[in-house]
Structure formats: C-alpha cells, structure tokens
Amino acid sequence: MLFRIWFSLAAITLSFNTIAAEYIIQFTSTKSAQLIAKQMNLQTFTALGSTFAKIKTDNPRPLENNPNILRIEPNITYRTFDDSWEEVTDPKFNMQWALSNQGMNEPVKPDQLSPLPGTIGCDISAQRVWSEITTGSDQIIIAVMDTGIDYNHPELKNSIWVNLKEQNGLPGIDDDGNGHIDDIHGYDAFNDDGDPMDDKGHGTHCAGIIGASHDGKGIMGVMDKVKLLPIKMMNHKGRGELEHAIKAMDYFAKSPARVVNCSWGSNLYSEIFQEMIVKLEQRGKFFVAAAGNLRGRNNDQHPTYPANYQVPNLISISSHNARARHSHFSTYGPKTIHIAAPGTKILSTYIKEKRKPRYKVASGTSMAAPFVTAAVGLLLHQAPNLTGDEIRNRLMETAIKEHHLTPKNITGARLDLYRLLMNIRTQTDE
Ligand SMILES: [Ca+2]
Ligand SMILES: [Ca+2]
Ligand SMILES: [Ca+2]
Numbered sequence: 001m002l003f004r005i006w007f008s009l010a011a012i013t014l015s016f017n018t019i020a021a022e023y024i025i026q027f028t029s030t031k032s033a034q035l036i037a038k039q040m041n042l043q044t045f046t047a048l049g050s051t052f053a054k055i056k057t058d059n060p061r062p063l064e065n066n067p068n069i070l071r072i073e074p075n076i077t078y079r080t081f082d083d084s085w086e087e088v089t090d091p092k093f094n095m096q097w098a099l100s101n102q103g104m105n106e107p108v109k110p111d112q113l114s115p116l117p118g119t120i121g122c123d124i125s126a127q128r129v130w131s132e133i134t135t136g137s138d139q140i141i142i143a144v145m146d147t148g149i150d151y152n153h154p155e156l157k158n159s160i161w162v163n164l165k166e167q168n169g170l171p172g173i174d175d176d177g178n179g180h181i182d183d184i185h186g187y188d189a190f191n192d193d194g195d196p197m198d199d200k201g202h203g204t205h206c207a208g209i210i211g212a213s214h215d216g217k218g219i220m221g222v223m224d225k226v227k228l229l230p231i232k233m234m235n236h237k238g239r240g241e242l243e244h245a246i247k248a249m250d251y252f253a254k255s256p257a258r259v260v261n262c263s264w265g266s267n268l269y270s271e272i273f274q275e276m277i278v279k280l281e282q283r284g285k286f287f288v289a290a291a292g293n294l295r296g297r298n299n300d301q302h303p304t305y306p307a308n309y310q311v312p313n314l315i316s317i318s319s320h321n322a323r324a325r326h327s328h329f330s331t332y333g334p335k336t337i338h339i340a341a342p343g344t345k346i347l348s349t350y351i352k353e354k355r356k357p358r359y360k361v362a363s364g365t366s367m368a369a370p371f372v373t374a375a376v377g378l379l380l381h382q383a384p385n386l387t388g389d390e391i392r393n394r395l396m397e398t399a400i401k402e403h404h405l406t407p408k409n410i411t412g413a414r415l416d417l418y419r420l421l422m423n424i425r426t427q428t429d430e
Helices: 002-015 030-040 126-132 202-211 242-254 271-281 365-382 388-398 417-422
Strands: 021-027 044-047 050-057 069-074 077-080 084-087 136-146 225-232 239-241 259-262 286-290 314-320 339-342 346-349 359-363
Touching (some): 021 030, 021 242, 030 044, 030 050, 044 242, 050 242, 069 271, 126 417, 136 242, 202 359, 202 365, 225 242, 239 242, 242 271, 259 365, 286 365, 314 365, 314 388, 339 365, 359 365, 365 388, 365 417, 388 417
Parallel strands (some): 136 225, 259 286, 286 314, 314 339
Antiparallel strands (some): 021 069, 077 239, 084 359, 346 359
16 A cells, blocks of 8 residues: 555656656545635546546645645556557457367468467457357447547447437437437547547457457457447557546446456556546446557566456456467466467457558567457356456456466466356366
C-alpha cells in the first residue's frame, strides 16, 4: 500500500514545478463539485455515482488539501499492448494455431518458406469445445474497451450488440435515457459520442479473436455466437487517458455485459480506477487485463495497470507462443500474473484499408487477453452465479501446466477452454 501511495505521489511530484499537466479530480460530493467547478470554471462529468473534472495545472498540491476534493490523480495515458503487426494475404482457419494447433500452422510472411513447427495440441482446445459443448450464444454479452470495433466487418457485423431503443428511436435523441445520444452499437468515450467505430484496428483484432463468425469464410472466433459491445476509449494511435477510462467504465457499469476485455494499460497506479473495479465486483462484473509487452520485465516488481490491481474480479494474462513457451515480448510475474494464453502470431479481423484484406496477424499480450475474455463469457453463461474470485480460481485451476511457463506466472499454466467448461482441475501433485 505504501508503495502505491508513493507511486501516485511520485507521479504528481515529478510534474511539480515543471510544465502544466492534466489531472483528474474526484470530488467528495455533487455539492462540492458544483462549488469548485463554478469557482474554477471546470467542466464536470459523472461516473459510477461520483463527480469528476479535468484540470490543467503546474501545481496540484493546494488541491490535494481541499476538503471538497477526494482525490487528484495525473490524467494517465493508457496504451494498447500490441507488440507487432503483419500483413496477411490468405486468411484461413488452418493458420489459427491458438484454436487448433496442428504443429505447422503458425502464419508466415509471404517471403518466408515455412513456419516454425508448433507443438501439436498447444491450443485452447476450441474444436473439442465446439463439437462437444458449445459455440456460444447471443445471450452472452462481452464488452471490448479499446479503440472501438469495426461493426461493419463481415465477420463481426452479426455479433455486435444492438441497443434496440436507440436503433428504433430518433436520431439526435437519447432514446433509452442512458445519457448517450444514438449509442446504437456502444459508446465512444474518447470523443464522447455514440459511435464506437474503430479507427486503429486494435479493438477489431481483439473482437475477432472473441467472436469472428463461423461462416465458412476467413477465420473463426473462440465463439460463433456472442454479442460484442464496443466501448471506444482510445484514439487512432491506441492512446487514451484516465478521463476516457472513467467514462468507459461508467458505460460498462450501466451495460448488460458481465465481462470486459482490457488489452491496454499503463505503469501508473490510479486509485480512482481501482475503486471502480471494486464497485463493479458487487454488480458481478469481471475484468480480463493484458499483462503488458515490456520484454523481460517482471510485473511483480514493476506493475502494469489495470493488470496488477489486487482485486478478486480481475485476471492478469501473459502470452505464450505455439510451442507452449512464454512469448519473448510478454512481461512475466510469478506472483502477479495468473495464467498465459496464445498471443504470438494471432490471425484476426482488422479495419478496412485500401485494397487490403480485412485481416492481420498480430502479436502481443493484447491478443492473449481476448481468448480468456471469451472463455469467461462462456463460463458465465454456463454458471451465471460465479463470483469474481470463483471465475479466476476456475481459470487458474483448469489451466494446463507447462514446464516453460512455470516461472512466468502464478500457475505456470495456459488457458484450456475444454477443461474450464468441463471443470477439470489440475491435480495438485503435478
Ligand atoms: Ca442512449
Ligand atoms: Ca437516438
Ligand atoms: Ca469466419
């Protein structure tokens, strides 16, 4: 705790006496907010019952002692956790090693002759789940807090959540009274409007991993049927700030989604953000967070947030490759990262670009998290009353232990969807 306090104070102190920086103020009450906002001429916004404002100052210290202010934190910048991107010319399921690893199906660049041999069976057992258990359901709603989703993508358009009251309502009117105008397919917290179209591609890639349709074309998502709820909180560069994250969290809180994918983060701690996750635990909401891409970095010592928040309704995900090894770019954390999931050379959907296929191969813990998010969606559909703690324990106890992953995360294990949904626990004597 001391470390965290130091961490946030250090961030404030660093910018003290230098140049004016942006801060987010959380007020003690609505009344306090009105008072201060009027005095200082600030625009306020509300989220999860609290009132906030953004302020630019070179000295936040006097505000820290103001009795009307509960917290003041730097307006942290969050970044997407994608490590590398590659073009693809011929997308197809037999390149999706993460779903069904045949030993030779890691995607290759056009100038490469053959992929590195993968380990047969090093996948999440998706095919077995599809044939024996489920391919998903329209009742499962999954939020993707990211750069948006291309909701017109042929692989995704049938799987995008629809706000019926807005779809059947009037343009320019907030038909469902949720505070957002024309939010038919979700919300754009970055621009504060009702259109979460992706202008980067990152969110669309994550969305395809979860729910690209099983339609005989292109690729397949972990789920054939699902409702994806895009909450855009980052711009075309994959950058968003605490202000946008707070607004995105408020939308997620009000939405019917129970699980959210967070393939992004920052090394800066935010008490405001952590408190929001805790509040949402009471509403049965679960967070899947990518652990970050700083190669060789130990999250136990150098935390990444939100992945490192010590709350029961969040799971932190590192990345493994087709050979069941820790991905070279992924952070590790024997005490703080829970499980690994496939994140190296993942083929998925991408935004529309001139004369290019709407697919790309990408690597990053950003790509690993959505496999787990989809798994949580399916698990909650099967067992809706699980608590955050129970969801995380199930994921950890049913993950497959791998020698090479052992020092890299708490369990030394990787996601296995079949074992998760069949509740097949790893023997403790292994
Ligand atoms: Ca609305
Ligand atoms: Ca409307
Ligand atoms: Ca498809």
